[in-house]
Amino acid sequence: MITMVPVLLSLPLLLGTAVPPETPAGAHHALTFLYTGVSRPSKGFPRFQALAFLNDQAFFHYDSESQQAQPLGLWSQVRGMEDWKEESRLQKAREEIFLVTLRDIMDYYQDSEGSHTFQGRFGCEFWSNGSSGAFWSYxxxxxxFIRFNKDIPAWIPLDIAAQETKKKWEAEKVYVQRAKAYLEEECPGILRRYLNYSRTQLDRQDPPSVRITSHVVPGRHRTLKCLAYDFYPQGISLHWNQARVAQESESESVILPSGNGTYQAWVLMRIDPQDRGHHKCSVQHPALPQPLTVQWHER
Incomplete structure (x- = not known):
């Protein structure tokens, strides 16, 4: 059987972070790598793939079919940020070890023919007020399944099979210390280096486009939808007004990534089908010099 631990921890530069649900005050920056391995690949979903994020923006991708780490979106125009041939080689090594771990877990459960998924999240983040954080989990x-606690330091099993994984990954104490060093020292350094190449992409401000749609449920009500799209950064405020009075919306605004490095958001309001009032949607966003107001016109 392939020895996992040395290779697993010899590739710490590939690992990143996800943003926790609550963050301290101040500007926030994060590096996130997300890994996914599957036992039964299918069309459009390879056996292994990796995505890397700076803050909330995907900046490179690798998968087992192309076997190449490639910059995404605006980062394809950045020169000198990374040696992509070397990154591809490292990601290939990561792929092999990652899938070995998946097979080991399946063997433990004696389910070598099943359809299973193994995922990893790694990384670090910091804020302008000096706070920092990091995590490493599967x-x-x-x-x-298992996560790394850098304060102990140790791998914490969260599944029965993870007890065996812990034994392998802690067979040599040096590997635990290297994982701790990665989270506390190496990853923040990598994040700062990447940010130096990415200020233009991350600091940009794209204003939203806005439109209103209407849908009528016969005999019941009309739903107005105020949609804002193609904006960045993520923060936006949407609300309905009538005659300068804020109206209660049917739902809180929903904000989702558009898949092209921007976001889309919408808010719904339910009115009487016969209502011909002057309903307006007000939009506030950092890229707008002043709030944008769009009025609904029945068609």
Whole structure:
């Protein structure tokens, strides 16, 4: 059987972070690498793939079919940020070890023919007020599997099979210390280096385009939808007004990535089908010099 631990921890530069649900005050920066391995690949979903994020923006991708790490979107125009041939080689090594771990878990559960997924999240983040954070965790079939606690330091098993994984990954104490050093020292350094190449992409401001749509449920109500799209950064405010009075919306505004490095958001309001009032949607966003107001016109 292939020895996992040395290779697993000899590739720390590939690992990144996800943003926690609550963050300290101040500007926030994060480096995130997300890994996914599957036992039964399918068209459009390779056996292994990796995505890397700076803050909330995907900046490179690798998968087992292309076997190449490639910059995404605006980062394809950045020169000198990374040696992509070397990154591809490292990601290939990561792929092999990652899939070995998946097979080991399946062997433990004696389910070598099943359809299973192994995922990893790694990384670091910091804020302008001096706070910092990091984590390193894995999941199997959508359930927490094992995570690294850098304060102990140790791998914490969260599944029965993870007890065996812990034994392998802690066979040599030096590998635990290297994982701790990665989270506390190496990853923040990598993040700062990447940010130096990415200020233009991350600091940009794209104003939203806005339109209103209407849908009528016969005999019941009309739903107005105020949609804002193609904006960046993520923060935006949408609300309905009538005659300068704020109206209660049917739902809180929903904000989702558009898949092209921008966001889209919408808010719904339900009115009487016969209502011909002057309903307006007000939009506030950092890229707008002043709030934007769009009025609904029945068609």
């Amino acid at each position: 999941a199997y079939d959508g359930e927490d």
